[in-house]
Amino acid sequence: MARTAPTAYNHRLEPIYFSDTVMSTPMLPVFQLGRALIHASRAPRRWPRGLAAVVLLALAACGGTEPAGDTEADLVERARGIHERVITLDTHDDINTANFTAERNYTQDLPTQVTLPKMEAGGLDVSWLIVYTGQGPLTPDGYAAGYANALDKFDAIHRLTEEIAPERMELALTSDDVRRIVAEGKSVAMIGVENGYPVGEDIARVEEFYERGARYMSLAHNGHSQLADSNTGEGSGEWLHGGLSDLGREAVAEMNRVGIMIDLSHPSKEANLETLALTRAPVIASHSAARALGEHSRNMDDEQLQALAENGGVIQTVAFRSYLDPEKNSAHNAAAQDVIAQVADEMGFDMPEGGRRAMFQAMQSMSDEERDAYMAEYERVQAAAEPRIREEVFPVAPPVSVTDLVDHVDYMVELIGLEHVGISSDFDGGGGVEGWDDASETFNVTLELVRRGYSEEEIGMLWSGNLLRVLDEVQAVAAEIQAGG
16 A cells, blocks of 8 residues: 555655555444545434445445545645634643643653643633642541642642643633633643542532632542542442442532532443432543443443433543554554564653553652653654554554544444434643644544534634533533522
8 A cells, every 4th residue: 555645744745654554454434434425415424334435435336435626735734724713722731730830841842742832832712720639538638638739730720820820820720711812822731630539528619629720620540539439440349339329429419509510531331320310410521532442441332422422411431542443552552562562662761651651650659850850751652662563563553643643533423313412632641642642632532523514613612612602511510509599
């Protein structure tokens, strides 16, 4: 198969070629099949699978699914225009508060996946910065430590937007804020809380977090919280509440009352279905994917997706390799790590076993200086290994890429409707795929959506319109509740 066109671009619009094997790997033609025809006819997106196969064969006979006559330059030009006009919003970017000081911060080109320079280069308008707290003991001391951790991260985000870079980034609390800030030419920060553990046993902290700027919160992370069971119970076979706890049910009501979106990423299926039955407002899944395509407890199965759609909510499709295609990711990682380990050994670099996640975890205990030195050395190893990986690994074990991400988007658009699907990365928390591995490569997602035949209006909905619609509805429900409705 001849390589005729680049498949992705860096932030300078220099071409990036994935291997021919990557692009010829069977994806999900049923869901790619008629994007161009669907767009042309404005027909509903739930195409029968039998008809989809026929359409795909017809399109293949004509040379592909891209609109006839479009050159690569045409596609890139159209995608670039759309990317500049729509508001691009990523609902999940983790932070380390060491990167929010006067001396070291997001105005600099840090070795993180999200910084202001990377957002600006890639055209990412809105970053939801995450107040994440790992699950700890369900004790007064544990709750106190979790609360202190949360406050540290809230303070860091406010420090960035109010002291460090107010001329470049502003905190948004409403959808109107988002549109105003983008129109002013600045980047937008929003705040999500990952894990309700810092609430402790004091439901009043839900409103406190709202006042500090939080606009969504999940009730659990990895490990059961005092509010809800976690998806991780599937692996252990152990459950604490069988869904939500009594306090978790109170939290659902209180989040509805104050206007915080409830996030279904990380709690168990039972907790999520119970939340959907109780909530008066739409919900989100801030960083999850379709379990039908990626067998992982962090993903949502069709039952949950359909319940979320009935609720009016939105799932933000996450660019997380092991969620999108666990088997493909494992095969690529094993082969790539073998090459990296060989190169690291040749260069005298101590490489932890376990790949990217192991490295990410090891870095958490390092000082800023140690982390910088470690990353600089690792980047040298990675740069040295990259040519070998592309030459030796890509043809036999391709990486999870932007195409896999949009396969999940396509699947969920067909299953539950485009108005219930969005996009997220989980950058700096393990997320990132080939072609969208930091904020500077955000354009490649838009380009792939254009390749699939999505219109500008639809791309705007996927990138931000659906999520902001849910935020508006959640805040409207809160106003009604507070008015006594």
